[in-house]
Amino acid sequence: xxxxxxxxxxxxxxxxxxxxxxxxxxxxxxxxxxxxxxxxxxxxxxxxxxxxxxxxxxxxxxxxxxxxxxxxxxxxxxxxxxxxxxxxxxxxxxxxxxxxxxxxxxxxxxxxxxxxxxxxxxxxxxxxxxxxxxxxxxxxxxxxxxxxxxxxxxxxxxxxxxxxxxxxxxxxxxxxxxxxxxxxxxxxxxxxxxxxxxxxxxxxxxxxxxxxxxxxxxxxxxxxxxxxxxxxxxxxxxxxxxxxxxxxxxxxxxxxxxxxxxxxxxxxxxxxxxxxxx
Numbered sequence: 147x148x149x150x151x152x153x154x155x156x157x158x159x160x161x162x163x164x165x166x167x168x169x170x171x172x173x174x175x176x177x178x179x180x181x182x183x184x185x186x187x188x189x190x191x192x193x194x195x196x197x198x199x200x201x202x203x204x205x206x207x208x209x210x211x212x213x214x215x216x217x218x219x220x221x222x223x224x225x226x227x228x229x230x231x232x233x234x235x236x237x238x239x240x241x242x243x244x245x246x247x248x249x250x251x252x253x254x255x256x257x258x259x260x261x262x263x264x265x266x267x268x269x270x271x272x273x274x275x276x277x278x279x280x281x282x283x284x285x286x287x288x289x290x291x292x293x294x295x296x297x298x299x300x301x302x303x304x305x306x307x308x309x310x311x312x313x314x315x316x317x318x319x320x321x322x323x324x325x326x327x328x329x330x331x332x333x334x335x336x337x338x339x340x341x342x343x344x345x346x347x348x349x350x351x352x353x354x355x356x357x358x359x360x361x362x363x364x365x366x367x368x369x370x371x372x373x374x375x376x377x378x379x380x381x382x383x384x385x386x387x388x389x390x391x392x393x394x395x396x397x398x399x400x401x402x403x404x405x406x407x408x409x410x411x412x413x414x415x416x417x418x419x420x421x422x423x424x
């Protein structure tokens with residue numbers, strides 16, 4: 147497998163705050179170096195359910211993850227397993243739910259916090275955090291620049307064809323402060339500033355890059371339902387592929403087949419949505 151792609155998931159950002167506050171990403175849209183679309187999550191628009199759907203390409207009603215309290219090893223074929231089937235190398239820097247969904251369950255704090263398993267049929271190189279003890283007064287989230295650095299480290303050390311990064315910082319802050327406040331304005335600005343230096347580096351290393359969210363958040367810091375603020379986010383794409391018109395709303399179930407299409411990996415028969423990139 148020669149093609150390479152990174153998926154960056156910034157948890158819990160509504161569409162309007164992407165377009166309003168992420169100045170570096172929007173600057174690349176203005177210059178023509180990136181394209182942006184609205185993306186609509188599955189229902190429920192709950193983190194774990196969305197994680198599972200993003201990588202399996204099937205709805206929660208099919209894969210069975212109904213929320214954050216219902217996490218298990220998924221049975222469906224997923225992006226990681228399909229990249230492996232196509233001969234590629236995979237890596238993930240993310241919340242421990244991702245390891246439990248796509249590698250093994252339950253999560254072991256010693257065995258699964260960091261692993262390199264070249265023969266794995268799913269995630270070859272994993273760097274995970276659990277956010278154990280998370281609550282209103284303590285987010286228990288790592289610094290995002292550390293996560294971006296860890297993904298870059300995996301890319302350079304192991305030649306990842308597919309790498310996925312997920313961070314809960316803005317989702318956690320949104321639950322605490324809600325999104326229409328100066329704390330969240332600043333937090334989104336800082337995330338954009340931290341992410342920006344890595345994108346040219348990844349592009350120079352031959353990666354296509356997708357930056358998006360699993361879901362949004364509404365005016366009370368909630369998500370899970372159908373409200374557009376809860377369900378809708380932005381998706382930024384850096385790469386040579388052609389996409390639909392700017393007013394197209396992408397279905398979250400299109401992400402898995404799109405990623406596999408761009409990588410040249412086999413698309414599972416269960417992934418029935420169409421790729422939005424050609």
